[in-house]
Every structure is written in structure tokens, then in C-alpha cells.
Amino acid sequence: MDDTQTGSNSDADARQAGVRKAYWRANIRLLAVLMSIWFSVSFGAGILFRDFLDQFSIGGYPLGFWFAQQGSIYVFLILIAIYVVAMHRIERKFDLDDDDS
Amino acid sequence: MDTQTLIYIFVGLSFALYIAIAIWSRAGSTSEFYVAGGGVNPVVNGMATAADWMSAASFISMAGLIAFLGYDGSVYLMGWTGGYVLLALLLAPYLRKFGEFTVPDFIGTRYYSKAARVVAVVCLIFISFTYIAGQMRGVGIVFSRFLDVPILWGVIIGMGIVFIYAVLGGMKGITYTQVAQYCVLIFAYMVPAFFISFLITGNPVPALGLGSEVNDGSELFVLQKLDLVLTDLGFAAYTDGSKSTIDIFCITMALMVGTAGLPHVIVRFFTVPKASDARKSAGWALLFIALLYVTAGPVGAFARLNFIETVNEQDYADAPEWFTNWEANDLIAWRDKNGDGRMQYRPGDAFEGAPVFSESGEGASGERVLENAATENANEVYVDRDIMVLANPEIANLPGWVIALVAAGGLAAALSTAAGLLLVISSSVSHDLLKKTFRPRITEKGELLAARVAATAAIVVAGYLGIYPPGWVAQVVAFAFGLAAASLFPAIFMGIFSMRMNREGAIAGMVSGLVFTFLYIAWFKLWAPAANVEANWLLGISPEGIGVVGMVINFTVAIAVASLTKAPPADIRGLVENIRVPRGAENPHMH
Numbered sequence: 294m295d296d297t298q299t300g301s302n303s304d305a306d307a308r309q310a311g312v313r314k315a316y317w318r319a320n321i322r323l324l325a326v327l328m329s330i331w332f333s334v335s336f337g338a339g340i341l342f343r344d345f346l347d348q349f350s351i352g353g354y355p356l357g358f359w360f361a362q363q364g365s366i367y368v369f370l371i372l373i374a375i376y377v378v379a380m381h382r383i384e385r386k387f388d389l390d391d392d393d394s
Numbered sequence: 395m396d397t398q399t400l401i402y403i404f405v406g407l408s409f410a411l412y413i414a415i416a417i418w419s420r421a422g423s424t425s426e427f428y429v430a431g432g433g434v435n436p437v438v439n440g441m442a443t444a445a446d447w448m449s450a451a452s453f454i455s456m457a458g459l460i461a462f463l464g465y466d467g468s469v470y471l472m473g474w475t476g477g478y479v480l481l482a483l484l485l486a487p488y489l490r491k492f493g494e495f496t497v498p499d500f501i502g503t504r505y506y507s508k509a510a511r512v513v514a515v516v517c518l519i520f521i522s523f524t525y526i527a528g529q530m531r532g533v534g535i536v537f538s539r540f541l542d543v544p545i546l547w548g549v550i551i552g553m554g555i556v557f558i559y560a561v562l563g564g565m566k567g568i569t570y571t572q573v574a575q576y577c578v579l580i581f582a583y584m585v586p587a588f589f590i591s592f593l594i595t596g597n598p599v600p601a602l603g604l605g606s607e608v609n610d611g612s613e614l615f616v617l618q619k620l621d622l623v624l625t626d627l628g629f630a631a632y633t634d635g636s637k638s639t640i641d642i643f644c645i646t647m648a649l650m651v652g653t654a655g656l657p658h659v660i661v662r663f664f665t666v667p668k669a670s671d672a673r674k675s676a677g678w679a680l681l682f683i684a685l686l687y688v689t690a691g692p693v694g695a696f697a698r699l700n701f702i703e704t705v706n707e708q709d710y711a712d713a714p715e716w717f718t719n720w721e722a723n724d725l726i727a728w729r730d731k732n733g734d735g736r737m738q739y740r741p742g743d744a745f746e747g748a749p750v751f752s753e754s755g756e757g758a759s760g761e762r763v764l765e766n767a768a769t770e771n772a773n774e775v776y777v778d779r780d781i782m783v784l785a786n787p788e789i790a791n792l793p794g795w796v797i798a799l800v801a802a803g804g805l806a807a808a809l810s811t812a813a814g815l816l817l818v819i820s821s822s823v824s825h826d827l828l829k830k831t832f833r834p835r836i837t838e839k840g841e842l843l844a845a846r847v848a849a850t851a852a853i854v855v856a857g858y859l860g861i862y863p864p865g866w867v868a869q870v871v872a873f874a875f876g877l878a879a880a881s882l883f884p885a886i887f888m889g890i891f892s893m894r895m896n897r898e899g900a901i902a903g904m905v906s907g908l909v910f911t912f913l914y915i916a917w918f919k920l921w922a923p924a925a926n927v928e929a930n931w932l933l934g935i936s937p938e939g940i941g942v943v944g945m946v947i948n949f950t951v952a953i954a955v956a957s958l959t960k961a962p963p964a965d966i967r968g969l970v971e972n973i974r975v976p977r978g979a980e981n982p983h984m985h
Contacts, residue, residue, distance in 0.1 A: 317974060324483055331479045335472045335650075340643050343465075347633070352605030353615025358633045361468035362460075362691040363601055366475045366684050373482045373677040380487075381670060384976055391668045391976040 316387040323379055327372050335365040397794035401540050404798040405805060408578050409555055412809070415574055416559030416567045424838050427564030427845055428495040428821050429664045434569055436671040440678025442569045443662045445576035445806070446814035447474075447653075447679065448686060449525070450532025453579055453807035458782030460694030461701070464624075466635040467694060469645040469938075473875075475680060475687050476646070477653025480883075482676030485654055486663040488890045490672035491973045495664065496818070497657040497882065498826040504889040506966055507897040508831050513904050515822045517881040518657045520908075523855065525656075525874040526815045530860020532808040535780060539723050540801040549860040552809060553853050560813040560820075561849045565665060568813045575806035580685055582803020586787045586796050587689045590696045593790055600692035620699050627706070628741050632695065637936075638928070644939030652875025652941055655883030657822075658814040669976035697782045700789050705775060706739040710759040713737070716788035721762055724749060725778040728761050731768055735759045742771035749776055812856065820849035873915060876937070880907035880944025888952060893970055895952065898959040903952025911944030 338346060343357030351359050384390035425431050434442070452474065460467030492500055497518060502511025530549050537548025559567045591603035595616060608619050621631040630636050637645075653659065662679075663672040704714055710728060720726040727749035728737050735758070745766035752763045784804060787796045824845035829836055836844070881904045888895040888903075915937045918926040928934055935943060972978075 313971065313975060320974075327479075327483060331476065335476050335646065336643060339468060339472055340639060340646065352602070353607065353617050354605045355617070355633055358465055358468075358617070359605075361465065362471050363688055365472050366688055369475050369479050370677070370680055370684055372479055373673075373680055376483055377670075377673050377677055380673065384670075389975045389977050391670050391978070 319383045334368040339365050400794045400798035401801050404802040408802045412571045415571045416563045419567045419570045420562050426566045430566040430569045434665040436666050436675035437678050439666050439675045441576045442572035443679035444682035445572035445810040449811035450529050450808035454532050454804050455780050457690045457693040458779040461698040461782050464632040466637045473646045473649025476650040478680040480654035486672040486676050487669040488973045490663050491669040496821050505897045505900045510901050515826050518822050521874045521877050522815045522819050526856040527859035529808045529812040530856050536804040549857050553857040556813050560816050561846050572810045575810040578806040579803040582799045587693050589792050590790045601688045604692035640934050641936050644935045644942045648879050648939050648941035649875050651879035651883050655878035657818045697786050725781045727776040729764050739775045740773035742773045744773045744776045816849050816852045819852040820845045823848035876911050876941030879941035880911040884948040896956050896962045899952040899956025902955040903948040906951045907944040907948030910947050914940045
């Protein structure tokens with residue numbers, strides 16, 4: 294903020310509060326998407342729909358069994374990687390990142 | 395060189411390495427003691443977190459449990475990795491931004507209450523001690539089997555090593571020792587796994603090997619063959635579980651949420667320079683952990699197949715050397731019920747309880763004589779699940795240096811986790827109880843001394859628990875997760891994501907979640923173990939999974955109480971606003 298006039302400080306504060314609110318909303322949206330995927334691969338594919346998925350197979354693994362013992366772990370890794378990249382983008386967009394400046 | 399000499403060399407060298415690192419990285423200030431000065435590179439921290447995380451239970455017990463549980467073993471694989479998604483997305487970056495030393499620090503400050511801090515300390519100490527008992531027991535098993543010393547001395551030697559680097563080096567010493575321990579343990583886990591996968595399937599990568607055909611010309615996939623062999627003997631198929639879906643669901647959830655609520659894991663993310671590093675670090679940690687976890691499932695399956703093929707219907711007189719070695723250590727037993735001199739491996743317990751060997755003489759085939767009452771079923775073989783990973787290289791006839799490596803790896807896994815746990819126990823005593831609650835005027839030097847004294851006391855208690863263990867390694871560890879899921883995780887999560895959550899709500903939630911979970915587990919595991927059957931469980935949820943219900947109770951009580959009491963003060967709103975934004979993280983020593 295390059296406002297130096299005392300009169301516009303409250304404006305600047307209000308703008309800053311708005312930015313933070315928008316940033317937090319973007320964060321929550323991202324979290325909702327990623328957490329749904331987290332839930333679907335482990336609790337969905339690996340547990341609740343395992344019997345259905347087991348009629349398919351991936352190599353010698355029944356598919357549901359594979360999700361429970363292998364697949365979900367790979368997806369977890371990808372989710373964190375996406376989060377690191379996407380969150381960094383959101384923070385830069387709102388100018389709230391912690392990159393060394 | 396014989397295997398025994400190799401084991402001494404490998405274990406001796408790894409211990410020398412840990413002590414050298416400890417001396418090089420001694421802690422000089424409380425900030426270095428608690429959070430390694432807050433300047434640890436995220437990749438290094440990820441590796442240290444992986445070693446901190448992967449305990450004797452992960453290294454020694456998990457593949458063995460999966461070997462005997464089959465599909466049901468998935469709860470550990472998903473539960474102990476999925477928690478890192480929760481950590482990375484919901485907790486780690488915000489807690490790092492908060493920038494203090496301990497988990498009770500966050501709860502005490504966010505809920506503006508010494509009482510909340512003390513409740514958090516009680517949860518933390520309870521969780522950490524249940525967890526650490528398993529580690530010391532793991533150290534004892536490895537020492538007694540591989541180094542031929544009694545469990546008592548094994549635990550004492552292990553305590554001595556941890557003492558040197560945890561008490562001298564604090565978090566700084568622990569961090570760099572854990573990096574070395576990660577390298578030792580992952581190498582030790584992967585090498586035999588590659589060998590065994592290659593022997594059975596021709597594909598050296600275990601995760602791919604388990605999806606391949608068996609190398610014996612039968613053209614069956616490994617899992618198909620395992621299902622066939624097991625159902626022939628009367629066991630459930632490997633790819634089918636025997637637990638109910640709701641129980642699998644709840645145990646997995648309790649382990650995931652519990653992982654994210656474990657203080658010794660959370661505190662590792664206080665050591666990186668800034669909030670964005672905490673996210674990256676959680677990703678690196680999961681990558682390093684996943685290497686072992688995607689291998690553990692296949693190792694369990696291969697171990698089961700190998701075990702059946704080398705033991706079932708064999709004459710005891712021709713039993714492989716590893717079988718009699720582990721029998722000598724009380725962890726395998728054989729009771730020749732039908733008197734044919736052969737070992738029949740079938741479902742059910744071979745006899746009642748854990749083996750009690752009589753001192754007098756040998757059985758007809760030279761086996762150790764049991765005093766336990768025999769059961770009705772046809773099974774004659776008792777095997778402690780904890781030995782599968784340790785025995786695997788011997789079962790698969792691998793060279794002596796691989797066995798030595800596994801011994802060093804098992805010790806690295808147990809010691810690294812024990813050290814991390816000791817640190818959170820000691821810092822919660824010296825920092826949260828003394829400095830922040832009862833003796834606010836203590837000097838930094840005094841606090842550092844108190845931290846070291848507390849660490850020493852914690853080592854002694856842990857050692858005692860290791861010598862007189864309360865149960866299986868993994869079973870003891872499973873307790874800690876339920877309690878963490880029901881107490882700490884909801885309090886931290888709402889502290890970040892809810893502006894409205896206040897002191898009254900958080901305390902009421904933590905206490906009700908903890909008390910409910912504790913009583914449920916204690917009832918079925920300690921007071922009325924005979925009643926621990928599915929018909930008696932609440933909603934069909936076993937004590938291992940009940941932490942989820944405790945968590946729901948915690949959230950419900952907390953939200954209800956908070957809505958009836960005063961909103962938190964304005965400065966706490968400011969604090970929450972501040973931790974939600976990554977910019978401006980300070981190093982803890984700047985305070």
C-alpha cells in the first residue's frame with residue numbers, strides 16, 4: 294500500500310480485509326476440491342466401493358484392493374503436490390505469499 | 395564373515411554415526427532445543443519427519459500385520475499416509491505461521507487459557523507415552539534376536555543411545571540424526587524387499603511384483619495364488635477382509651486423523667523457515683514415507699506365501715534354521731497335536747494365549763515343550779506377527795549382510811521415533827508446564843536444563859515400559875491414534891478454521907472426546923477384554939476405530955458449548971487472521 298495520507302488508512306484497511314477474505318475463500322474452495330478427492334480414493338474406491346471395483350483388475354491386483362493398498366497413496370502424493378503449486382499461485386495473486394522479498 | 399559378526403559391524407557403525415552427528419549438532423538455546431532454530435530445509439525436514447514417523451510399528455510390525463490380515467491390513471496403509479494430506483492441507487502451514495515451540499503453545503494461546511494448555515499437555519503426554527512403549531519394545535526385540543543380548547540390556551543400550559543425542563542435541567540433534575536414520579531404514583527395508591520380489595515374481599520392484607505372475611510356471615498372479623493357497627488351508631482369501639466395512643472405515647479414519655494430531659509429527663513442521671515450506675515439507679515427508687508404504691503391502695503378501703511354503707506340512711526335524719532361532723526367542727512355537735512330526739499351519743490359535751515354554755526337556759521331534767493348553771483346531775503353529783519383516787530375509791535365504799542391514803534398520807526406525815517422542819514430552823514439561831504455566835520467570839538456561847532433565851526422566855519411564863511391555867508393538871501404537879484423533883486434532887483444526895471457537899468450547903470438546911475414547915478403549919482392552927467382540931461394540935466399531943466417534947463428540951460438544959458462551963476476544967480474532975496468511979512468518983527465536 295502506498296497510501297501515506299492518514300485519511301485513507303481506513304479505506305486501505307477495508308481493502309486489505311477484502312483481499313484477505315477473497316484469499317481465504319479461494320483457499321477453502323481449493324481445500325474442498327482436494328479433500329473430496331482425498332475422500333473418494335481412500336474411503337470411496339478403497340473401502341465403500343471396493344467390492345464393485347474388485348471385478349476389474351490392474352495387472353494382478355483387483356482394482357479395489359489396489360486402491361486400498363497402493364493407489365490411494367499415489368493419489369495422496371499428487372494431491373499435496375497440487376496443493377503446494379495451487380496455493381502458491383493463490384497467494385501470489387492476492388499478494389500474500391511468503392517468498393523472500 | 396558370519397552373519398553375527400556382520401550384524402555387530404552394521405549396528406555398531408550406524409550407532410557411531412548417530413553419536414557423531416549428535417556431538418556435531420549440540421543445542422545451545424531453547425529455540426535450538428525445541429525447534430532446531432526454525433531454519434531446517436524443507437526436504438531435510440521431510441526426511442526427518444519420515445524417520446520420526448516410521449516407527450518400530452511401521453518397520454517391524456506393519457508388513458507382518460498385513461501378511462496375516464490381507465485386505466484388512468489396508469487400514470494401516472491408507473490410514474498412516476492419508477493423514478499427511480490432512481497435515482499438509484489443514485494444519486502444518488498455519489501452525490508454522492503461528493511460530494511457537496509446541497502444540498500446547500498453540501492451543502493455550504489460541505484459546506487464551508492456561509487450562510486449555512494443561513489439557514493439551516495431558517493429552518500429549520498420554521499419547522506420547524503409549525506410543526513410545528512400542529518403540530522400546532521394538533528395540534528390545536531386535537537386540538535380543540540379532541545381538542543375542544537379553545531384552546533388558548537391549549532396551550538399556552537403546553535408551554543410552556537416545557539419551558546421548560536427544561538430551562544433548564534436542565531437536566537440532568534429533569533432526570540430523572533422523573536424516574541418517576531415514577537413509578539406514580529405507581535402504582534396509584528396500585533391499586530385502588527387492589530380493590524377495592525378484593525371487594517370487596522375477597520383477598524386482600515390489601509394488602509391481604505383487605501385480606505380476608508367480609515365477610513358478612503356474613501362470614497365476616501372486617494374489618491369485620495366495621488366495622488359492624489360503625482358502626485351501628481354510629483361511630479367508632487374502633484379498634477379502636474379515637472386518638466389517640464400517641469398522642474398516644472408522645479405523646482408517648481414526649488413523650488418518652490421529653496421524654495429523656500426533657504432537658511429535660506436528661512439531662516437526664515448526665522447524666522449517668516459513669509457512670509455505672511447511673506445505674512442501676509435508677509433501678516431501680509423504681514421498682519418503684510412501685517409498686516404504688507402497689512396499690509394505692507386497693512384502694506382507696510375499697512373506698505370507700513364503701511362510702506357508704517353507705513351514706506348512708514340513709517335518710520339524712528339517713525345519714529351517716530361522717524357525718528354530720525365533721522359537722528360541724519365544725516368538726514362534728509348534729505343538730505337535732496329531733503327533734506326526736510335521737507342522738500343520740491352519741486357521742485359529744494353536745493353543746491358548748502366548749507361548750509359555752517349560753524348562754524341562756524336548757518334545758518328540760526336538761521342539762520346545764509348551765505348557766499352554768492345546769486348542770481343538772488343527773493348527774499347530776504359533777507365530778508372532780512382529781517377526782515377519784525381521785525373519786523375511788532369513789525365510790527367503792538372503793545373504794548375511796542383508797540380515798545385518800535389517801537389524802540396523804529396525805533399530806534406526808525405533809530409535810528415531812523414540813527420540814522425537816521424548817522431545818515433545820520434555821518440551822511440554824519444561825516449556826508448557828514450567829515456563830508458560832507454573833514458573834514464568836525461569837531463565838532460558840534454567841528452562842534448557844529442565845528440558846534435559848525431563849527428557850532423561852521420560853527415557854527412564856519409556857525404558858521401563860519397553861522392558862515390561864503392555865502388548866504387541868502395533869496394538870499399543872494404535873491406541874495413541876484414537877486419542878490424538880479425539881482430542882488434539884479437532885482443537886487445532888477449529889482453532890484455525892473457526893473464528894468463533896472459544897476457550898469454553900475447545901476445553902469441553904477436548905475433555906469429552908478424550909474421556910469417551912479413553913473409557914471405550916480401556917473398557918474393551920483392559921477391564922473387560924473378554925467382552926471385546928463385535929456384538930458388544932458401539933455401532934460395530936472396534937476400539938481401534940472408536941477415535942472417530944470421539945472426534946465427532948469433540949466437534950459436537952465444542953460447537954454446542956461455544957455457541958452458548960462468549961465469543962473469543964478481538965486480539966484472538968487478530969491472531970487467527972494472522973496465521974491464515976503466510977506472509978510474515980518469524981523465526982521462533984526472534985520472540
